[in-house]
Amino acid sequence: MRVRVDTQLCTGHALCHLQGPDVYVLNDLGFNETDPINVPEELWEQARRGALACPEGAIVIEEDRGDIS
Amino acid sequence: MDGSEIGGGGAKQPVIDFDHYRQRSLSESDRAWRDLRKECPVAWTEANGGHWVVSRYQEVASAFKDWEAFSSARVDPDVSSLSVGNLRIPPLYPEELDPPQWHPLRRILSELLSPGAVQRLQPRIAHWVTYAIDQVIESGRCDMTDDIACPIPAAVSLELLGFPQSDWERISNAFHGTGSFDRTTPEFAQALADVAWVGTRVREELLERLEHPRDDAMSFIVSHDVDGHQIALSDAEAVVLLVVGGGVDTTTSLTSSALLYLGRHPELRSRFLDDPAILDSGTEEFLRMYPPARTHARIAVRDIDLGGCHIAAGDRVLLSEVSACHDESAFPDADQFIVDRFPNRHVAFGLGIHRCPGSHLARAQFKEIMRQVVVRMPDYRLHQEQIVEYPNWSSIGGWARMPATFSPGRRLL
Numbered sequence: 001m002r003v004r005v006d007t008q009l010c011t012g013h014a015l016c017h018l019q020g021p022d023v024y025v026l027n028d029l030g031f032n033e034t035d036p037i038n039v040p041e042e043l044w045e046q047a048r049r050g051a052l053a054c055p056e057g058a059i060v061i062e063e064d065r066g067d068i069s
Numbered sequence: 070m071d072g073s074e075i076g077g078g079g080a081k082q083p084v085i086d087f088d089h090y091r092q093r094s095l096s097e098s099d100r101a102w103r104d105l106r107k108e109c110p111v112a113w114t115e116a117n118g119g120h121w122v123v124s125r126y127q128e129v130a131s132a133f134k135d136w137e138a139f140s141s142a143r144v145d146p147d148v149s150s151l152s153v154g155n156l157r158i159p160p161l162y163p164e165e166l167d168p169p170q171w172h173p174l175r176r177i178l179s180e181l182l183s184p185g186a187v188q189r190l191q192p193r194i195a196h197w198v199t200y201a202i203d204q205v206i207e208s209g210r211c212d213m214t215d216d217i218a219c220p221i222p223a224a225v226s227l228e229l230l231g232f233p234q235s236d237w238e239r240i241s242n243a244f245h246g247t248g249s250f251d252r253t254t255p256e257f258a259q260a261l262a263d264v265a266w267v268g269t270r271v272r273e274e275l276l277e278r279l280e281h282p283r284d285d286a287m288s289f290i291v292s293h294d295v296d297g298h299q300i301a302l303s304d305a306e307a308v309v310l311l312v313v314g315g316g317v318d319t320t321t322s323l324t325s326s327a328l329l330y331l332g333r334h335p336e337l338r339s340r341f342l343d344d345p346a347i348l349d350s351g352t353e354e355f356l357r358m359y360p361p362a363r364t365h366a367r368i369a370v371r372d373i374d375l376g377g378c379h380i381a382a383g384d385r386v387l388l389s390e391v392s393a394c395h396d397e398s399a400f401p402d403a404d405q406f407i408v409d410r411f412p413n414r415h416v417a418f419g420l421g422i423h424r425c426p427g428s429h430l431a432r433a434q435f436k437e438i439m440r441q442v443v444v445r446m447p448d449y450r451l452h453q454e455q456i457v458e459y460p461n462w463s464s465i466g467g468w469a470r471m472p473a474t475f476s477p478g479r480r481l482l
Contacts, residue, residue, distance in 0.1 A: 009134075011420070011421060011422060011424045012179065012424075013418070013424065013428065014184050014429065015353075017184075018349060026184065028180075028183060028185060029179045029180065029183045030179070030183050030184040030185075030429065049411070049412075052411070052412040052414075053411075053412055053413075053414070054414070055130075055414040055415070055416065055420055056134070056420060056421070057414075
């Protein structure tokens with residue numbers, strides 16, 4: 001799984017970090033500055049919840065397989 | 070308006086008989102928005118000089134995010150662009166600016182109110198919550214609005230800015246009044262006069278800080294560079310006024326709504342006590358159920374289609390955060406308070422470039438109030454028959470009076 005953050009859409013709500021503190025990196029102003037990364041399996045849940053929490057829809061999750069629950 | 074017929078058709082339809090200033094109670098307001106959402110998610114009303122009303126999540130969210138089409142910039146120097154109907158208050162920046170002017174002033178608030186800055190304020194937040202509860206804890210009785218919901222956000226924001234304590238109550242009441250009193254009443258006229266007084270006080274304090282900078286937010290704002298020059302005094306005033314206006318009455322509104330809900334649902338208080346982690350999702354759900362800023366206005370700066378309606382350049386547009394937050398198409402069982410609701414992409418803080426820059430501070434204060442209230446006043450009981458709600462739920466809702474009794478406790482400070 002990879003996460004991609006659209007920094008044009010991020011406005012610094014910082015809710016991704018609350019759900020995925022080990023996945024999402026915030027800068028000093030609270031904006032998501034996560035580099036596109038491969039997320040290890042133990043953090044998939046954090047990554048997904050962080051993306052779902054973003055009210056701007058700024059986080060895209062790219063799944064490796066279609067069969068992940 | 071010349072521009073309104075440009076771009077084909079020009080007919081403003083559907084037309085509804087709707088004026089959100091007529092919403093005199095929470096239930097009346099919620100019902101009106103529910104009907105509108107169902108029947109006409111985007112519609113034109115002739116009320117308040119004529120404007121569009123947008124009530125469904127999808128359209129509210131897309132309009133908030135599209136600042137290039139839906140501007141919040143001041144047009145008339147004397148009249149707010151953030152509400153419809155000729156509200157004469159001084160400008161609030163950066164909310165009433167579009168890029169590029171918006172950007173440097175927004176940057177000031179982003180620094181001042183960043184998650185890290187709020188974390189550093191946490192001891193002051195905890196102090197003021199403890200202090201407020203201390204004032205009533207020995208007596209076993211209080212008014213949840215006057216003693217808890219009002220003074221804490223006022224103390225936190227106005228101490229951060231650097232206002233002397235003697236000003237706090239009047240400043241907090243001024244903004245409270247413009248949001249909550251009927252526009253035809255003497256109380257509303259008084260609140261407008263008080264907002265003008267706040268403007269004067271802001272200027273006095275800023276001038277003083279130009280001479281003698283202190284370690285406070287007003288000094289930080291007035292000494293800030295904007296495009297290589299020191300910020301204009303009038304711009305600094307408008308930024309301070311936004312922090313005051315956005316800081317004092319909004320968190321008050323959320324807190325009073327939550328304390329009312331908790332007053333009626335003691336089981337949720339126990340849940341917050343047993344499992345403090347649930348407070349995170351609970352806070353988002355309180356924000357969704359009771360968004361303090363219920364509506365915000367915009368002006369279309371170009372022709373644009375929204376929800377199947379043709380909005381013409383120059384048209385005023387009223388976006389309803391509260392209606393979007395209660396939209397069944399975005400939130401299953403939208404009228405139910407679900408403490409662990411997830412996802413919960415509410416729009417209580419707005420979306421896009423103007424999303425509330427004080428959201429981190431608001432959440433931190435709200436959570437601290439909840440934590441301390443459930444620990445120190447776990448058995449509080451509201452006197453239901455004495456509860457008084459704001460006389461108007463158009464822009465800001467809340468509860469004017471909320472008497473409560475509880476088992477007395479000891480002061481901590």
